[in-house]
Amino acid sequence: MNGTVVTRARPPIAAPHLRRDTWWGLPLVVVLVLGSFIVYSTWAAFQNAHYYAAPYLSPFYSPCIAKSCVHPTFGWALPDVQLPWFGLVSPAFLILWGPGLFRLTCYYYRKAYYRSFWLSPPACAVPDAQRRGYTGETRFPLLLQNLHRYAWYVAVIFIVLLTWDALLAFRFPAAGGGTELGLGLGTLVMWVNVIFLAGYTFSCHSCRHVCGGHVDVFSKAPTRYRLWRVISRLNEQHPMYAWLSLFSVGLTDLYIRLVSMGVIRDLRIF
């Protein structure tokens, strides 16, 4: 070797890419599933009805903090918001910004919707549909994705509130008035939802950072190190929890809605 660097011209390839597999399958599925969830959750939030079937409260309306709430979460309530030409604003919109911001800015979902909705890029080794220069998340509006680390704290509060709702789902109205302990299919549905949402929230990259990722010397912080190791293992499953919790939150609302509308009957186990 005499140190000479040999450079070869790139062979001229007319095709935009050389992939022959069904690379478009995953982006298409993401558009269908995520798109359906967005449409359903927006519709459900606008309904302002059938979100409570004693003792179940839909996660889309929890905490219910407006005066018009069928089942207020706290002993106080915010005044109802009336908009000209729109009328009464559904209480769902007072709270959905929290979990919505958390999911919208999630590192995993960013990858999913950048690829599937913006085709930027749609798959590995497939050209980007956006021809403008790549600026990453350094400029407005994508700069706002950095709010994710703060949205995580909001999401933790929602886990506490939804766990409380799931506990209340054991308290059924008694025949002679008052309440009695019970277990219905809805109780199980609400607990599965809380478990999946907690899995999603605590497997978050920001959670991993807060719990121990920012520590420089682990030997000086053994508890943080152990916590970081647990969260790191959970973090590997983050995409799975992202999808499971998306399904569970939508299906929990749907179950409670159908029970409230009288379309189905809640199966009472005891």
Ligand code: FES
């Ligand atoms: S990275 Fe997905 S919720 Fe934080």
